[in-house]
Amino acid sequence: MKQSRDAETDLNLYYFSDFERHNAEIAAFHLDRVLGYNRIPPVVGRLINVTSEIREITTDRKLSRTFFKSPVGNVCFHGQCEYYCSTEHPVCGQPHTLEVSLAAFLPDLDLAPRRSWRSPWRRSYSRTKLAQWEKEPDYCDTVKQTPPYDQGTRLVDVIDMAILDFLMSNMDRHHYETFETFGNETFLLHLDNGRAFGRHSVDEPSILTPLKQCCRIRRSTLLRLRLLSHPSFRLSDVLRESLSQDPLSAVAPLLSEAHLSALDRRLHTVLRAVRQCQDKHTDVVYNDMEDMGQTQDWAML
Ligand SMILES: Nc1ncnc2c1ncn2[C@@H]1O[C@H](COP(=O)(O)OP(=O)(O)OP(=O)(O)O)[C@@H](O)[C@H]1O
Numbered sequence: 690m691k692q693s694r695d696a697e698t699d700l701n702l703y704y705f706s707d708f709e710r711h712n713a714e715i716a717a718f719h720l721d722r723v724l725g726y727n728r729i730p731p732v733v734g735r736l737i738n739v740t741s742e743i744r745e746i747t748t749d750r751k752l753s754r755t756f757f758k759s760p761v762g763n764v765c766f767h768g769q770c771e772y773y774c775s776t777e778h779p780v781c782g783q784p785h786t787l788e789v790s791l792a793a794f795l796p797d798l799d800l801a802p803r804r805s806w807r808s809p810w811r812r813s814y815s816r817t818k819l820a821q822w823e824k825e826p827d828y829c830d831t832v833k834q835t836p837p838y839d840q841g842t843r844l845v846d847v848i849d850m851a852i853l854d855f856l857m858s859n860m861d862r863h864h865y866e867t868f869e870t871f872g873n874e875t876f877l878l879h880l881d882n883g884r885a886f887g888r889h890s891v892d893e894p895s896i897l898t899p900l901k902q903c904c905r906i907r908r909s910t911l912l913r914l915r916l917l918s919h920p921s922f923r924l925s926d927v928l929r930e931s932l933s934q935d936p937l938s939a940v941a942p943l944l945s946e947a948h949l950s951a952l953d954r955r956l957h958t959v960l961r962a963v964r965q966c967q968d969k970h971t972d973v974v975y976n977d978m979e980d981m982g983q984t985q986d987w988a989m990l
């Protein structure tokens with residue numbers, strides 16, 4: 690935890706300068722499950738003692754050397770990394786207690802090697818340069834012809850990812866991962882969600898660009914989104930209930946009401962974008978449920 694749950698990211702900060710949030714990692718895991726994707730490894734909140742559970746037991750000398758006591762006596766550390774790992778950007782206990790998010794550790798890379806894929810709609814990570822997708826309205830036509838997006842479900846998987854990221858306003862999705870042994874016909878993994886849920890008062894329409902440029906969506910995703918726009922299964926209500934199971938919700942709700950209601954607003958924006966696609970195209974819905982019977986009841990929603 691580096692900042693309070695309610696802190697809204699400064700509008701003058703670029704997405705690549707935003708600080709990560711522990712509650713965003715937790716809420717992203719729950720949102721991914723509510724959407725029925727199951728692509729984010731389990732993440733849970735914990736209260737830890739930074740002294741007894743990190744400083745006193747770590748064998749990492751470089752890490753332990755970054756611990757210090759702040760002017761008011763709190764135990765702080767910053768670790769080692771390229772950006773924001775300095776005395777000016779510490780993580781501090783109170784004086785030892787700290788809220789954190791912990792992710793289930795994926796199998797070792799020797800046992801289950803992963804492949805990291807650059808998102809075709811990756812941002813430029815520059816203040817001045819635009820990415821190709823920002824300049825070319827027909828960018829998706831190129832992506833559709835480029836392996837692995839020319840076959841199977843990879844394109845709609847990336848569109849699912851864009852919907853998840855738009856809902857939680859995560860602009861930092863530069864890569865996604867897969868397990869190498871499963872080849873190209875496999876599910877995606879979404880690690881690194883700490884830059885989501887930074888602002889609740891504004892939406893970032895550009896995150897939906899893959900959906901808007903490709904006009905394609907999985908049928909199962911569309912049905913789930915429609916279900917979650919129904920008053921009795923409202924996304925904000927379902928997510929609030931899901932998050933209440935996390936241990937840290939005893940300290941304070943993991944998402945403020947403002948963030949929860951932003952989700953309902955953004956869900957309507959996604960459904961509107963799908964309708965606008967359907968006004969222009971006939972092949973918008975990718976039927977990934979052909980082999981499943983009894984979809985009628987769902988379709989009614
Ligand atoms: N649950 C996990 N289990 C095992 N390894 C993980 C897990 N989550 C992340 N990692 C590994 O740690 C690396 C860094 O994690 P993450 O991407 O969250 O940090 P980051 O500092 O934001 O990185 P980047 O600068 O690439 O955005 C990942 O590329 C991944 O290989």
Ligand SMILES: [Mn+2]
Pocket residue numbers: 861881
């Ligand atoms: Mn990152």
